[in-house]
Amino acid sequence: MKRLLEPELMEEESQVIAYSEADFEIPHNEFIQRLKTFVNNPEFCGTALDLGCGPGDISCRFAKAFPLSKIDAVDGSKPMIARARSVLPAALEARINFIHGLLPHVILPQSSYEIIFSNSVLHHLPDPQALWQTIKKYSRQGTRIVIMDLFRPGCVEDAQAMVQTYAVNEPEILQRDFYHSLLAAFSIEEINTQLAQADLNLNVEQISDRHVFITGVAP
Ligand SMILES: C[S@@+](CC[C@H](N)C(=O)[O-])C[C@H]1O[C@@H](n2cnc3c(N)ncnc32)[C@H](O)[C@@H]1O
Incomplete structure (x- = not known):
């Protein structure tokens, strides 16, 4: 499938609100658990x-x-950044800096x-080089790189079946976005080609029927 x-x-x-109210507990927790294992430094400051x-x-x-870390967090959507700022718990305000900017052009602090x-x-x-080139630009020797994304199913029917399996109880707009995201995702082979083109030596691992997890340490 193309x-x-x-x-x-x-x-x-409506999309911003639906996305920010969606229950991503399982995939987002999975992402953080895997990231923690990979970084292996709870004292990261x-x-x-x-x-x-x-x-x-x-x-x-x-x-x-x-708990000792700070985060610069960037998104190209002004409504997303406004939403992120408005739902940020007060206890984290001093540690997370939401920045409006577009990859790969954004200038970061x-x-x-x-x-x-x-x-x-x-x-x-x-x-896709917008992501890989931004990572190259803002990494240094030893930077831990951790990426998770969907990968593209083999056919439209498989994508429809995934929406039924994983999003059937979600609002219509989230089901629509999930379906479009599956069709827009890259295959694992395409991701490997992108990394070779970017000269980024990262490990690409399929971790579920729809997720790929990509990790590495900058040389
Ligand atoms: C599916 S959401 C993921 C949000 C968040 N990472 C999460 O896991 O909940 C994708 C986000 O990427 C943002 N985005 C897409 N292209 C971008 C670009 N070139 N530069 C910055 N943000 C971009 C979109 O606006 C959107 O907020």
């Missing part, structure tokens, strides 16, 4: 970078998992980060 692009930024007000942070749920979970992570963003990008 890739079918979905809108890059999530800017519809540097600043991490969250690329395509959306309403900030993953940024907040990271902040709680690494630091020239490099010790941890760079991103969840569910790669499939939004018309040009």
Whole structure:
């Protein structure tokens, strides 16, 4: 099945609200648990970078998992960043800095980060190098890189079946977005080709029937 692009930024007000109110407990917890295992440093006290942070749920979970850390979190959608700021718990306000900016052009507060992570963003990008080149630009020797995304199913019927399995109780708008995201996602082979083109030596692992987990340490 050929890739079918979905809108890059999530800017519809109803879409932003539905996404920020959705229950992502299972996949987002899975992401943080795997990230913790990979980083293997609960005392991490540097600043991490969250690329395509959306309403900030993953940024907040990271902040709680690494209580000494700070996070710069960037998204290209103004409504998403506004939502992230408005739902940010007061206790995390001093540690998470939400930034409006578009990959790969955004200019970030630091020239490099010790941890760079991103969840569910790669499939939004018309040009996937926007993510890989941003990671290259903002990493330094030893930067931990952790990415999770969907991968594209083999056919439309498989994508429809996944919506039935995983999103049937979600609002219509979330079911629509999930379906479009599956069709817009890359295959694992395509991701490996992108990484080779970017000269990024990362490990690409299929971790479920729809998720791929990508990790590595910058040389
Ligand atoms: C599916 S959401 C994921 C949000 C968050 N990472 C999470 O896991 O909940 C994808 C986000 O990527 C953002 N995005 C897409 N393309 C982008 C780009 N080029 N630069 C910055 N953000 C982008 C969208 O606006 C949207 O908020």
